[in-house]
Amino acid sequence: MNIKAPNANLIVFVCVFLLAVSLAAPSADALVLGTDITTYDGSSSSSTGWYGKQEDQEVEPGCAGNQVWDLEGFFLKGSELQAVGGFDFKNGVANYPTYTTGDIFIDTDGSTNSITQASNGQTYVDNNFGYEYVIDLSFDDYSYEVLKLNPDSTTVTVYYSQNQNTNPWKYSSGGTEITGGTFAYYASLNDADVDGLQGDLHYAITGFDLDFISGMAFTSHLTLGCGNDNLMGSGTAPVPEPATIILMSTGLLGIAGVGRKKLKKFHMANG
Ligand SMILES: [Ca+2]
Ligand SMILES: [Ca+2]
C-alpha cells in the first residue's frame, strides 16, 4: 500500500490556524458578577446625586463627584467576594499616586467603630476599627493574604480627617495569617459588563474566597487612600454544599479503588 507523506501546505495551514485560535482566545475568563450585596454606608448630605444614599454615581459628602473616584458595588458569587468601581483599582487616578486602593476589611460580629482624626494624613494607628479580618491585597502579583486581626493590629487611616467614617484604609501589621490566594483584575468594562452600573468605564477585582468565614454573616469594607468613597457590603458566606463534599469523597474512593486494583495485580503477578 502506498502511504502518501503529509502535505506540507496542509501542515502549515493547520499550524497557522491553531496559532490564530490561541491568539483569539481571551486571556481571562469573562467577568460574571454574583448578587449585589452593597449596603448604604450611612453617610450622605442629600437623598440622591453624588452625595446621596445610593452607592453608584455617589461619593462621600464634599468629595470629588466623578466616575474615576466612584466605588460602586460589592458582589457575592457563591463564596467569592467581588468589587466593582469606576476607580481603577490597580492604577488609581493620574497625579494622585498615594490615593490607592485599600485592603478589604471583614466584620463578623456586627460591630465596627471609628476614631477622630485631629488632622489630615495617612496615619498608622493601633486600631482594627472593629473588623475581625482583613484581605490584604497585592497588585504586584494579584495575590492576597487573609489575616485574623486583634486589638493590637495596626492599620492606616485615609488622608482626609473629614472622611474618618471611611476608615480603615489599609492593613499594616499584627494579627495572624490564616489563608490566602490569588485574585483577578478587570479593566475597560462597560455598563453592560457590570450589571448596568453607570459611568461608562468600570474596573473589577474578583476571586476573594470567603470560605474562612463559611456560614457567617459579614460586613465588607473598602475605600481609597483619600477616603473619597466608602464601599460597604453585607451578606452571609455560604457553607460548602454537601454535594461537593460527596463528589470529593467519591473521587477519593475512586482513587483508593484504583490503588487497590493495581496493588492486587502486583500481588498476583508476583504471587
Ligand atoms: Ca458609577
Ligand atoms: Ca460610590
Ligand SMILES: [Ca+2]
Ligand atoms: Ca459611598
